[in-house]
Amino acid sequence: MMNLTKPDEKIAILTCMDMRLDPKKFPGLEQSKAYVIRNAGGRANEETIRSLVVAHKFQGAKAIFVIQHTDCGMMNFTNDILCDLLEESLQTAVYGGNGWYNPVKEGGSRAGQYINFQPIRNLEQSVIDDVTYIRNHPLISKKIPIYGYICDVKTGELRPVQQAMQIGQVQE
Ligand SMILES: [Zn+2]
Incomplete structure (x- = not known):
């Protein structure tokens, strides 16, 4: 596997919190010095922009890698499904033949309607959308490259998402 960065190059990685992923072992990135931002799905949003700005502006990260993954749990629900589940109960749900359900059906909350949980409908599109969101954010330098991988x-392999790679290019 080719190295994706120079040795000891500082980078920022936005990736999923899934415990099967080890950001230290992403092939091609092992020799980099990575600031790792993790959340459910490895999705970009205003909160992740905060960390990406700090990683670049103060820590000198030279590139941003958005790395989402196959078999992500964020592909198994929609906002509506999660909101309905939360409204019924806050306890852990179970994944059965027909999707998620609550074994306990009490103590729920309607507050889920105020949150976008950023579930993933299409994995490639999600990487494209998030690289686009970061590329277009006014606080992210146009000079920093953004790369999108699955x-x-x-x-354990990283597969580039070509459309995301194009969108994430440095802009002169
Ligand atoms: Zn995931």
Whole structure:
């Protein structure tokens, strides 16, 4: 596997909190010095922009890698499904043949309607959308490259998402 960065190059990685992913071992990035931002799905949003700005502005990160992954749990629900589940109960749900359900049906809250949980409908599109969001954010320098990859959790390989790569290019 080719190195994706120079040795000891500082970078920022936005990736999923899934415990099967080890950001220190992403192929091609092992020799970099990475500031790792993790959340459910590895999705970009205003909160992740905060960390990306600090990683670049104060820590000198030279590139941003958005790395989402196959078999992500964020592909197994929609905002509506999660809001309905939360309204019924706040306890852990169970994934069964027909999707998620609550074994306990009490003590819920309607407050989920105020949150976008950023579930993923299409993995490639999600990487494209998030690279686009970061690229277009007014606080992210146009001079910093943004790369979009999908990690295959079975093989550990990183597959570039070509459209995201194009959008994430440095702009002169
Ligand atoms: Zn995930």
